[in-house]
Amino acid sequence: MARPVNHLVIEDVSVDFGGIHALTGVSFALESGSIVGLIGPNGAGKSTLLNCISGITRPTRGRIRLDDIILSVLSASSVARHGVGRVFQHPELVTELSVHDNLLVACHRGLDYGLIGELLRLPNVRRQERAAAAKVADVLARLGITDSADKRVGSLPYGHRKLIDLGRALLMDVSFLLLDEPIAGLNDIEVARLGEILLGLRREFGLGILVVEHNMPFVSRLCDRLVVLDLGQLIANGSPAEVLNDARVMASYLGEAADA
Amino acid sequence: MSAAADILRAPRSPTSPGWGGALVGLCLLLACAAPLVVNGYALYLLTLTEIFTLVALGLNFLTGYAGQISLCHAAFFGVGAYATAILTQKAAVPYLVSLFAGALLTSAIGAVVAIPALRLKNIYLAIATLGFGVVLQKIIFEWRSLTGGGGGLALTPPGIAGYDLGATGLYYLTLALTTLGVFGALNVSRGRTGRALLVIKDSEIAAGSLGINASRYKVIAFAISAFYAAVAGGLFAYLVRYINPESFSVGLSISFLSMVVIGGLGTIGGSIVGAAFYVIVPELLRGFKDAPGLVFGLLLVLVMMFMPRGLWGMARRLAGKA
Numbered sequence: 351m352a353r354p355v356n357h358l359v360i361e362d363v364s365v366d367f368g369g370i371h372a373l374t375g376v377s378f379a380l381e382s383g384s385i386v387g388l389i390g391p392n393g394a395g396k397s398t399l400l401n402c403i404s405g406i407t408r409p410t411r412g413r414i415r416l417d418d419i420i421l422s423v424l425s426a427s428s429v430a431r432h433g434v435g436r437v438f439q440h441p442e443l444v445t446e447l448s449v450h451d452n453l454l455v456a457c458h459r460g461l462d463y464g465l466i467g468e469l470l471r472l473p474n475v476r477r478q479e480r481a482a483a484a485k486v487a488d489v490l491a492r493l494g495i496t497d498s499a500d501k502r503v504g505s506l507p508y509g510h511r512k513l514i515d516l517g518r519a520l521l522m523d524v525s526f527l528l529l530d531e532p533i534a535g536l537n538d539i540e541v542a543r544l545g546e547i548l549l550g551l552r553r554e555f556g557l558g559i560l561v562v563e564h565n566m567p568f569v570s571r572l573c574d575r576l577v578v579l580d581l582g583q584l585i586a587n588g589s590p591a592e593v594l595n596d597a598r599v600m601a602s603y604l605g606e607a608a609d610a
Numbered sequence: 611m612s613a614a615a616d617i618l619r620a621p622r623s624p625t626s627p628g629w630g631g632a633l634v635g636l637c638l639l640l641a642c643a644a645p646l647v648v649n650g651y652a653l654y655l656l657t658l659t660e661i662f663t664l665v666a667l668g669l670n671f672l673t674g675y676a677g678q679i680s681l682c683h684a685a686f687f688g689v690g691a692y693a694t695a696i697l698t699q700k701a702a703v704p705y706l707v708s709l710f711a712g713a714l715l716t717s718a719i720g721a722v723v724a725i726p727a728l729r730l731k732n733i734y735l736a737i738a739t740l741g742f743g744v745v746l747q748k749i750i751f752e753w754r755s756l757t758g759g760g761g762g763l764a765l766t767p768p769g770i771a772g773y774d775l776g777a778t779g780l781y782y783l784t785l786a787l788t789t790l791g792v793f794g795a796l797n798v799s800r801g802r803t804g805r806a807l808l809v810i811k812d813s814e815i816a817a818g819s820l821g822i823n824a825s826r827y828k829v830i831a832f833a834i835s836a837f838y839a840a841v842a843g844g845l846f847a848y849l850v851r852y853i854n855p856e857s858f859s860v861g862l863s864i865s866f867l868s869m870v871v872i873g874g875l876g877t878i879g880g881s882i883v884g885a886a887f888y889v890i891v892p893e894l895l896r897g898f899k900d901a902p903g904l905v906f907g908l909l910l911v912l913v914m915m916f917m918p919r920g921l922w923g924m925a926r927r928l929a930g931k932a
Contacts, residue, residue, distance in 0.1 A: 356882055405819075425823070427817070436819040438816070438819070442816030444812045446803040454805060455806070455820055455822075457802075465803065468797060469794040475797075476802060518820065575748060601919070
């Protein structure tokens with residue numbers, strides 16, 4: 351079955367913080383079904399770019415669009431409603447709630463009932479809440495954490511929390527997923543599972559995924575393409591093999607990593 | 611799990627207390643039977659407890675769920691009281707209609723008060739709402755033609771469907787509305803609004819990434835909260851039958867906030883227990899001839915020191931459900 355192919359396009363984006371140029375004229379595009387790695391040394395502007403795409407930071411110049419929709423003028427919640435999901439480096443979960451309830455909050459925009467209906471918990475509210483709970487159960491199963499559904503998030507290890515945060519993005523019916531250092535703090539088994547989950551999402555739903563990650567073996571195995579930032583500028587954009595052999599990349603990024 | 615049992619665990623969701631439904635049913639039964647056995651003063655105290663429960667439920671939305679502090683709830687309570695009294699007394703609007711209209715008006719005011727909350731947090735928000743409370747109280751005081759100014763308003767019992775609402779009638783009306791309030795709060799707490807508020811309290815950035823518009827929900831939380839306070843105010847006016855601006859001072863706002871914290875932030879049971887504590891404990895302390903206030907104050911300190919999650923949090927822990 352043919353899926354619609356969407357494009358997330360970053361056009362000449364610059365961000366200045368005071369006098370500091372965090373990003374300068376960055377352009378590239380990401381289409382449905384592709385997995386792109388965004389790499390670069392610390393301070394290269396990777397997180398700033400993710401913040402721009404997800405509507406947390408406004409570009410000083412340039413724009414970001416999803417097909418014909420200009421995302422860079424929208425609020426973070428509107429960007430999310432257009433199907434661009436963000437998974438944070440440190441999971442932003444409500445630790446006092448259960449895993450199930452933390453996932454249920456991600457069904458927010460899929461629920462369509464008014465406040466009066468909610469106060470009275472009318473039949474349509476019950477029906478929608480049941481449907482949302484069923485979706486949550488599906489995602490729990492996909493992530494392999496069904497057993498933890500009723501546990502408080504505060505009691506779970508870090509790796510689990512990152513999976514839950516990813517689960518939230520999935521529940522939002524996203525077409526693009528932005529991941530900020532998804533494997534930091536995960537053990538080898540969790541890393542392997544996360545890789546499989548991401549590939550499964552691409553295969554089944556045609557998600558476009560933009561992943562910021564320092565672990566080179568992980569990104570080069572997972573990604574179709576790598577985009578390299580250094581000091582706020584895009585210095586390479588190509589297949590992992592091309593990019594990792596690029597002289598500028600070696601000098602700026604891998605050189606630094608080797609020194610470290 | 612039954613809806614009644616949910617009351618005892620909201621908003622968290624670990625294990626389900628099987629005895630919860632029975633306990634709630636028992637409380638309701640006792641509350642219904644109370645007017646048959648207690649004297650007039652005790653009935654007054656019970657009605658007052660229910661009224662304060664309603665305020666605490668609303669304030670708990672705002673403070674316990676959404677993480678917003680309000681020091682103007684006495685003013686919302688007062689606006690509800692005055693609007694209900696004026697509509698009923700001067701415009702001859704049926705009491706229940708006045709009660710509802712007053713609450714809608716106060717909700718609108720609550721939504722306006724939410725505007726600074728979109729920019730301010732914590733103690734700064736507390737001070738801003740305190741300012742709002744003072745302004746509203748001042749407006750009530752100065753608008754003499756409508757409110758009677760400092761002289762206050764003396765009220766005669768309203769009629770509902772040709773029946774004069776005496777102390778017992780008001781008690782049952784209050785019980786009915788408070789019960790509705792409890793179920794409304796319970797439903798919202800496990801619906802999308804309650805969940806959205808909890809996320810906003812935790813992290814507005816996370817809320818944004820989930821497609822939750824934090825500003826919109828803060829306004830909703832203030833409006834619901836003001837609605838609850840205003841209904842309570844409209845009941846209070848006819849419980850005491852005399853209102854003046856002094857009754858709705860910042861001191862009362864602080865008492866409301868204390869009820870919520872003493873009872874247990876973010877829990878519905880805590881709103882009920884906190885209100886009961888505030889009304890009933892001072893009565894029990896009357897034996898300490900000169901010092902009931904002193905003992906009450908010390909009790910507040912002790913509760914906060916040893917039960918940081920409030921009386922309800924402690925009760926849950928003792929029942930093994932923390």
